[in-house]
Amino acid sequence: xxxxxxxxxxxxxxxxxxxxxxxxxxxxxxxxxxxxxxxxxxxxxxxxxxxxxxxxxxxxxxxxxxxxxxxxxxxxxxxxxxxxxxxxxxxxxxxxxxxxxxxxxxxxxxxxxxxxxxxxxxxxxxxxxxxxxxxxxxxxxxxxxxxxxxxxxxxxxxxxxxxxxxxxxxxxxxxxxxxxxxxxxxxxxxxxxxxxxxxxxxxxx
Amino acid sequence: xxxxxxxxxxxxxxxxxxxxxxxxxxxxxxxxxxxxxxxxxxxxxxxxxxxxxxxxxxxxxxxxxxxxxxxxxxxxxxxxxxxxxxxxxxxxxxxxxxxxxxxxxxxxxxxxxxxxxxxxxxxxxxxxxxxxxxxxxxxxxxxxxxxxxxxxxxxxxxxxxxxxxxxxxxxxxxxxxxxxxxxxxxxxxxxxxxxxxxxxxxxxxxxxxxxxxxxxxxxxxxxxxxxxxxxxxxxxxxxxxxxxxxxxxxxxxxxxxxxxxxxxxxxxxxxxxxxxxxxxxxxxxxxxxxxxxxxxxxxxxxxxxxxxxxxxxxxxxxxx
Numbered sequence: 069x070x071x072x073x074x075x076x077x078x079x080x081x082x083x084x085x086x087x088x089x090x091x092x093x094x095x096x097x098x099x100x101x102x103x104x105x106x107x108x109x110x111x112x113x114x115x116x117x118x119x120x121x122x123x124x125x126x127x128x129x130x131x132x133x134x135x136x137x138x139x140x141x142x143x144x145x146x147x148x149x150x151x152x153x154x155x156x157x158x159x160x161x162x163x164x165x166x167x168x169x170x171x172x173x174x175x176x177x178x179x180x181x182x183x184x185x186x187x188x189x190x191x192x193x194x195x196x197x198x199x200x201x202x203x204x205x206x207x208x209x210x211x212x213x214x215x216x217x218x219x220x221x222x223x224x225x226x227x228x229x230x231x232x233x234x235x236x237x238x239x240x241x242x243x244x245x246x247x248x249x250x251x252x253x254x255x256x257x258x259x260x261x262x263x264x265x266x267x268x269x270x271x272x273x
Numbered sequence: 274x275x276x277x278x279x280x281x282x283x284x285x286x287x288x289x290x291x292x293x294x295x296x297x298x299x300x301x302x303x304x305x306x307x308x309x310x311x312x313x314x315x316x317x318x319x320x321x322x323x324x325x326x327x328x329x330x331x332x333x334x335x336x337x338x339x340x341x342x343x344x345x346x347x348x349x350x351x352x353x354x355x356x357x358x359x360x361x362x363x364x365x366x367x368x369x370x371x372x373x374x375x376x377x378x379x380x381x382x383x384x385x386x387x388x389x390x391x392x393x394x395x396x397x398x399x400x401x402x403x404x405x406x407x408x409x410x411x412x413x414x415x416x417x418x419x420x421x422x423x424x425x426x427x428x429x430x431x432x433x434x435x436x437x438x439x440x441x442x443x444x445x446x447x448x449x450x451x452x453x454x455x456x457x458x459x460x461x462x463x464x465x466x467x468x469x470x471x472x473x474x475x476x477x478x479x480x481x482x483x484x485x486x487x488x489x490x491x492x493x494x495x496x497x498x499x500x501x502x503x504x505x506x507x508x509x510x511x512x513x514x515x516x517x518x519x520x521x522x523x524x525x526x527x528x529x530x531x532x533x534x535x536x537x538x539x540x541x542x543x544x545x546x547x548x549x550x551x552x553x554x555x556x557x558x559x560x561x562x563x564x565x566x567x568x569x570x571x572x573x574x575x576x577x578x579x580x581x582x583x584x585x586x587x588x589x590x591x592x593x
Contacts, residue, residue: 148399
């Protein structure tokens with residue numbers, strides 16, 4: 069964090085800043101489509117676009133390492149997990165109007181409140197601090213690693229304990245549900261396959 | 274302007290490699306498989322031992338009608354082949370071929386870049402599997418996802434072991450730091466990386482997702498013409514990328530006698546040998562069942578990768 073001499077104004081944006089805003093708008097648009105679309109798998113794929121947009125934003129902020137980790141974890145694993153889950157359900161091709169829980173307004177209020185809090189925290193924390201990205205790369209793997217393991221070791225370790233707890237919890241849950249799952253499986257086998265046109269028509273009528 | 278020209282030249286070179294090497298691997302696969310099975314393989318196209326067979330195949334694919342099933346999700350169905358092919362092109366930009374900056378573009382966190390972008394390619398298979406409105410495609414997509422989730426982790430762990438050994442995430446940096454004794458030191462990680470990579474590419478013996486005797490051709494069942502050819506090209510480009518990465522990370526890339534002037538040749542030779550092994554494995558082993566796949570990943574590869582990381586850490590601490 070270096071305070072640059074002088075005050076680069078917001079009214080004379082550089083190319084990187086313009087790109088940042090444009091990608092930000094595209095990301096926001098993709099995120100909005102993700103939560104409003106009526107097609108389940110499309111929502112998951114728009115989520116890919118939104119998460120990829122985040123990665124590009126990180127890149128523009130020279131946080132190269134974070135950007136690739138973002139792609140690796142979110143696009144490569146989380147979305148694949150999501151799609152896997154969706155394929156296990158009978159997510160149809162086309163609209164699924166019954167997939168709306170009716171909690172849209174509550175979700176909107178929570179989202180706006182969370183966004184307002186985050187924006188307020190960031191604005192309050194940095195105010196007019198100007199981070200110079202032109203110098204040595206702040207977000208390279210080396211710098212990120214040094215900061216993570218020198219200044220933030222304790223939160224890092226606490227997070228890994230949290231993940232371990234989640235892992236153990238998942239195993240416990242799946243072990244306890246074992247006898248009940250058998251009956252669930254046999255029930256789902258009796259249901260027709262998704263996506264075959266004739267059967268879909270039969271279900272709709 | 275000189276810098277721009279340099280960048281353009283590098284990108285064109287990567288594109289040419291991307292278009293040529295997968296075809297070479299494909300042709301080699303035709304011939305090697307044929308000879309291992311006591312056949313001749315393609316003999317007519319182009320004259321000499323059928324060298325132009327894949328060019329002829331390309332012409333054939335280009336002539337075929339591009340069919341989209343009626344019940345399919347058109348746009349996703351049409352987008353899927355591109356999503357599965359493009360990541361491999363991007364990955365090739367970051368793979369170092371020779372010393373002194375003989376690389377498309379040197380990336381600081383290159384190892385992460387490569388693994389991250391390769392993981393994106395699998396989204397193409399998932400999109401294809403879901404959007405085809407075909408139960409075999411859906412089964413193929415499901416198997417792809419399950420396989421990816423099991424094999425991404427050991428691949429990452431094995432890659433992390435090399436990065437620890439070299440003390441950098443940059444691919445040219447890793448090759449630069451290579452010494453011959455790394456091969457016995459990192460051999461377990463190398464085997465894990467190569468095996469997991471094969472599974473990620475859905476190559477035999479890990480070809481459950483496209484098992485032709487069970488689910489026709491998995492996620493690609495409904496594809497015809499050029500889009501199908503793109504999936505095939507993605508598979509061969511994947512082989513090239515995986516073999517090049519394994520040779521760069523675990524076999525020392527350009528290191529070898531006269532590496533100063535012939536470094537690029539060493540990388541190519543090592544990559545070619547590994548590609549031969551990939552084909553050899555296809556002819557040798559029967560397909561693994563789903564439970565065997567998962568068992569191999571979670572009870573063999575991941576513990577091995579973790580042991581390799583521990584070994585790397587111990588040696589690193591002792592020698593430094």
